[in-house]
Amino acid sequence: MEQNKEHMMVAALESGSVIDHIPTDKLFTIAQLLELENFKEEVVIANNLDSQIMTRKGLIKIAGKFFSEAEINKLAVVCPNIRLTVIKDYQVVEKRQVTLPDTLTNIVKCANPVCITNNEPMKTVFYRMDTQTLKCRYCGKEQKLKDIKLK
């Protein structure tokens, strides 16, 4: 029954994006990150939905919103395994698993206070070392994804 409801919520969207498979404890972090309070069109935020993959999950549906690669990369840093569905004219035109890219430009803040990126007006660059670790291009310090702060 829950799944049907969810299916209806997604299907009912004329055009926009659905972020699915959000860990329940990350839902409001994502909502904040996307600054959902500023959206004028329909936004649905749901949490603790049944999920076959992750038992419970969160979901955000935003009408009229299509994410840029930079925005998707930002989401990937906060929640590496969410699923993004793009809908146009009631049709699913794209469905993808968001993954952490090899390089993140100007998305993450370096945790090292004496890194040049924290002291100069410049873009940060981080490289993905493994699924949980990023490395700053400039100071070379490795940082765990769970401790990452966004710029």
Place this chain on the structure above:
Amino acid sequence: MENRSIVSIADYRKDKIQYLLDMAREFETHPNRELLKGKVVATLFFEPSTRTRLSFETAANRLGAKVIGFSDPKATSSSKGETLKDTIKMVSSYADVIVMRHKLEGAALYASEVTNIPIINAGDGSNLHPSQTMLDLYSIYKTQGTLENLNIYMVGDLKYGRTVHSLLMSMRTYNPTFHFIAPKELEMPEEYKLYCKQNGIKYIEQQDFTEETIADADILYMTRVQRERFTDLMEYERVKDAYVLKANMLGKCKENMKILHPLPRVNEIEYDVDDSKHAYYFEQAQNGLYAREALICDVLGITLDEVRNDRTIIK
């Protein structure tokens, strides 16, 4: 244009390191030349470092270049809030190469990205110091005749010692065996031990620093144990004399063994060691001149062949 900057040499291949060692040797034979006549070398020391600056400026002067720059950031516009980018851009329009020291990590890499002239990293915080590494490699090569298969003993502060980290990485392709001798609080960080494992570098960790434990060393690389590095000052008091090299500890060491130290030393090598044939730290500092002459020429696109066939040598 290819950016010839030297920010790090940790990832240099063997042939490139050998090329720079060969070039340094040429400069040792003939240090005074006019190879860089008409060139301007800028030394920008956003963080004071008299020793490194004098070494670079001597290298530039002995090759006939003119030197501009500053040794104290308080006297520059960076103290007025000018960004590093703006300073580098401005100096780039005056000089052919910039040698820079900065307290922030990654500053040299960033500088190399905002200018078309080559940057030589003369130290960026506790991150990298490639010219020190180059002179260490040259000193090892010169005294041992090779960089291959050596027993390298690193002693003292292995946690914060930037020079030992850089040396460790740049030796990765030469099949060294490292011995890390340090107090618990200053032992080699995990990330470098992991680096050794990933690159198949053999290492042994120990805390005892005695005549016996260093008997098998080819290179004894001493570093300073600094009081301010300790959170527990009782621990400092306990270990501060345990990592001091004394002349009477050299009785069993190998004939070819040489003692290196990045200098300045405080008390970690007793003065009676200076007279030993194994002491090499002052020659090591002198090697820095030749290594830096090689680095400056390399970033300016001057080849080893050109150095060998140089007709500007001043005898």
